[in-house]
Amino acid sequence: MTENHTALYGEHQKAGASFTDFGGWQMPLKYSSELAEHHAVRKTAGLFDLSHMGEVWVTGPDAAAFLDYALAGKLSAVAVGKAKYSLICNVDGGIVDDLISYRLGDEKYLVVPNAGNAATVAALLAERAAGFDVVVEDVTSETSLIAVQGPNAAAILLTLVPAEQHSLVTELKYYAAVYVTINGQELLLARTGYTGEDGFEIYVPNADAATLWQVLLENGSEQGLVPAGLACRDSLRLEAGMPLYGNELAVTGHAYSAGLGPVVSLAKESDFVGKAALAAIKESGDGVTSGRKLVGLKGLGRRAARGHYSVLKDGAVIGEVTSGQPSPTLGYPVAMAYIDVAYAEVGTALDVDLRGKAEPFEVVALPFYKRQK
Amino acid sequence: MSKVAAELKYSVEHEWIARDGAGPSTIGVSAVAADALGDIVYVDLPEVGATVTAGEVCGEIESTKSVSDLYSPVTGVVTETNSGAIEDPAIINSDPYGAGWLFKVDVESDGPLLSAEEYAAANGGEL
Numbered sequence: 001m002t003e004n005h006t007a008l009y010g011e012h013q014k015a016g017a018s019f020t021d022f023g024g025w026q027m028p029l030k031y032s033s034e035l036a037e038h039h040a041v042r043k044t045a046g047l048f049d050l051s052h053m054g055e056v057w058v059t060g061p062d063a064a065a066f067l068d069y070a071l072a073g074k075l076s077a078v079a080v081g082k083a084k085y086s087l088i089c090n091v092d093g094g095i096v097d098d099l100i101s102y103r104l105g106d107e108k109y110l111v112v113p114n115a116g117n118a119a120t121v122a123a124l125l126a127e128r129a130a131g132f133d134v135v136v137e138d139v140t141s142e143t144s145l146i147a148v149q150g151p152n153a154a155a156i157l158l159t160l161v162p163a164e165q166h167s168l169v170t171e172l173k174y175y176a177a178v179y180v181t182i183n184g185q186e187l188l189l190a191r192t193g194y195t196g197e198d199g200f201e202i203y204v205p206n207a208d209a210a211t212l213w214q215v216l217l218e219n220g221s222e223q224g225l226v227p228a229g230l231a232c233r234d235s236l237r238l239e240a241g242m243p244l245y246g247n248e249l250a251v252t253g254h255a256y257s258a259g260l261g262p263v264v265s266l267a268k269e270s271d272f273v274g275k276a277a278l279a280a281i282k283e284s285g286d287g288v289t290s291g292r293k294l295v296g297l298k299g300l301g302r303r304a305a306r307g308h309y310s311v312l313k314d315g316a317v318i319g320e321v322t323s324g325q326p327s328p329t330l331g332y333p334v335a336m337a338y339i340d341v342a343y344a345e346v347g348t349a350l351d352v353d354l355r356g357k358a359e360p361f362e363v364v365a366l367p368f369y370k371r372q373k
Numbered sequence: 374m375s376k377v378a379a380e381l382k383y384s385v386e387h388e389w390i391a392r393d394g395a396g397p398s399t400i401g402v403s404a405v406a407a408d409a410l411g412d413i414v415y416v417d418l419p420e421v422g423a424t425v426t427a428g429e430v431c432g433e434i435e436s437t438k439s440v441s442d443l444y445s446p447v448t449g450v451v452t453e454t455n456s457g458a459i460e461d462p463a464i465i466n467s468d469p470y471g472a473g474w475l476f477k478v479d480v481e482s483d484g485p486l487l488s489a490e491e492y493a494a495a496n497g498g499e500l
Binding site (some may be wrong): 018035038231234235302303304307326 | 410412414415417433435437438439440449466486
């Protein structure tokens, strides 16, 4: 497998990171302690390298109509400057990826797929563009993405933004994006994240990424900003109840059982890839009134459930864990699992087979953690 | 801190063992293993009085990211477990060769053990 390195690889090495392969990229797993990094994001701020994520520009007169066709959401309804979480499905309604799209002009969108799916998504978009007056351009390899996440994120960012633009940052809404001068350079800034905290994501050309990373760390250190790796990114997103493609989402699954029904716009007048299949799945009730659905589980003991462990009811297998670990913030094990809808009601007592021993868990509402606003 | 303590013996499964004269031997996991596991949040140790067997699983160590089996490097009877490590497993990360010891065994026989030099060489570490 190709080992891609982000433009910030040298920064991570300098900071003493241990690395892991993620989606074909060598990414920092942690710099010191993943628990300390997790708590920093909840209490102060963490700095993430997300340059492994994909970036695909979709531009042209048909950009909105094209994305309405290519994705499950209604992207034409998104206002300029706003973002939308969506899915790209296959004709069977299977989830090829979950992604965020930013509308940056009437005829201009930036689509951000997951690292491991970026090439697939870019190729699918190019294929689905036939007949539309659009240009699909994959700029993943030349674009870095740096996230500042945590309650101090805005204050840290403001140290790099000229005073007359401060309101652009402070008034930026969640799931919105704007071009702002950061450290003297006009960059795309989005108020999005994968941690459950307030935070920002900055798109920056590879050549400028290391400088921005260094300046952010320097300016943010007083505010408790620390570099944060993928280990804590995973524990943060799990606490926030956010799905991870490959764990909760897969091409063999569909939006309804994943709890993402509202992301699918069957009401969209135009056709989109997977529409007929998804309409049939919705009609069947699979993942809602029958089959399995995604739920949150809280461990009543100290041992954590992990991906692929069996969920039991009275000894019988009724589901499978997709993600699980001890929640650093909450202090008890949390997990997400697909289980038979009959047992999915909040408060239902279940067991998880932890390497041969049934340990008690309880169905709880997602997210596990919600920040105080 | 050096990742391999020179005065100890090691198993290939990353446990260390310290001889304490004629008394029971103390067993823990190496700093190499503790670092690789990540932040340890739960440890399941053998019961006092239980017989452990060299090379066999006798407990488990759970970190935020993963679960690993704990192997006994020796055969014998467990005489004591470290309640401090059970209560606060983070000390296994912060002081794996000291306060983060795991259990003591009245040793009947050793499994295959490595010297600190051999263990360090096998794990790309330094003494």
